[in-house]
Amino acid sequence: xxxxxxxxxxxxxxxxxxxxxxxxxxxxxxxxxxxxxxxxxxxxxxxxxxxxxxxxxxxxxxxxxxxxxxxxxxxxxxxxxxxxxxxxxxxxxxxxxxxxxxxxxxxxxxxxxxxxxxxxxxxxxxxxxxxxxxxx
Amino acid sequence: xxxxxxxxxxxxxxxxxxxxxxxxxxxxxxxxxxxxxxxxxxxxxxxxxxxxxxxxxxxxxxxxxxxxxxxxxxxxxxxxxxxxxxxxxxxxxxxxxxxxxxxxxxxxxxxxxxxxxxxxxxxxxxxxxxxxxxxxxxxxxxxxxxx
Numbered sequence: 001x002x003x004x005x006x007x008x009x010x011x012x013x014x015x016x017x018x019x020x021x022x023x024x025x026x027x028x029x030x031x032x033x034x035x036x037x038x039x040x041x042x043x044x045x046x047x048x049x050x051x052x053x054x055x056x057x058x059x060x061x062x063x064x065x066x067x068x069x070x071x072x073x074x075x076x077x078x079x080x081x082x083x084x085x086x087x088x089x090x091x092x093x094x095x096x097x098x099x100x101x102x103x104x105x106x107x108x109x110x111x112x113x114x115x116x117x118x119x120x121x122x123x124x125x126x127x128x129x130x131x132x133x134x135x136x
Numbered sequence: 137x138x139x140x141x142x143x144x145x146x147x148x149x150x151x152x153x154x155x156x157x158x159x160x161x162x163x164x165x166x167x168x169x170x171x172x173x174x175x176x177x178x179x180x181x182x183x184x185x186x187x188x189x190x191x192x193x194x195x196x197x198x199x200x201x202x203x204x205x206x207x208x209x210x211x212x213x214x215x216x217x218x219x220x221x222x223x224x225x226x227x228x229x230x231x232x233x234x235x236x237x238x239x240x241x242x243x244x245x246x247x248x249x250x251x252x253x254x255x256x257x258x259x260x261x262x263x264x265x266x267x268x269x270x271x272x273x274x275x276x277x278x279x280x281x282x283x
Binding site: 106 | 143144145146147148163164165166167203204206239263265
């Protein structure tokens with residue numbers, strides 16, 4: 001198991017979504033539409049899920065950003081296919097198709113705690129965040 | 137000041153009724169244990185006693201192990217399979233437990249005992265990994281020693 005392998009496999013999985021750019025770490029440059037993998041800043045890893053340090057949990061988040069542009073309505077239309085689990089661009093579908101092999105015991109894409117306009121630098125984006133727990 | 141024993145280091149290996157040498161190493165799956173070391177006490181209070189008086193009886197204990205279920209042969213699912221195999225039968229060998237609340241390093245405390253499983257529960261939630269809880273009754277007391 002390695003955290004780098006998990007990031008790499010998630011990146012490869014998310015890249016199966018047509019047209020989506022994927023950053024396995026918080027990037028310096030934003031190229032839309034973009035999925036960003038990162039560990040939750042307030043709780044990145046939870047140790048001692050079982051005895052002897054055998055199992056622990058990585059708490060990931062996946063932020064998907066699309067162009068807000070002049071129309072916030074169009075931005076929502078562009079973002080929805082990533083959220084809708086029935087669509088081919090579904091983040092849930094892409095994550096659940098990843099074969100983690102020996103890098104993870106199991107995982108769960110929990111859901112989306114936030115959705116809306118975010119500002120990075122001086123630019124507004126339409127964004128949704130997914131929480132993903134990975135047991136290793 | 138001494139060094140504390142921490143629950144994250146706890147150690148548990150079970151011997152099965154089917155084959156006491158086929159150990160089930162549950163340490164890596166173990167989440168919680170409860171080993172109540174009870175003792176029957178006979179009330180021998182008599183007239184004139186200023187408080188209740190007791191006489192020690194036999195050890196008696198019901199406890200539990202909780203652990204993550206996984207696909208590894210002869211670990212956690214093995215526990216369930218062996219439980220199913222001994223239902224409504226008296227096994228030739230009882231289960232045996234080799235437990236260290238603070239781990240199994242040299243000189244750390246060890247509790248060994250034989251037991252029968254009397255319940256297995258699978259509290260499965262959609263939002264979490266599958267765990268198992270095994271409830272047991274100790275047979276013929278405990279032995280407390282060191283690793």
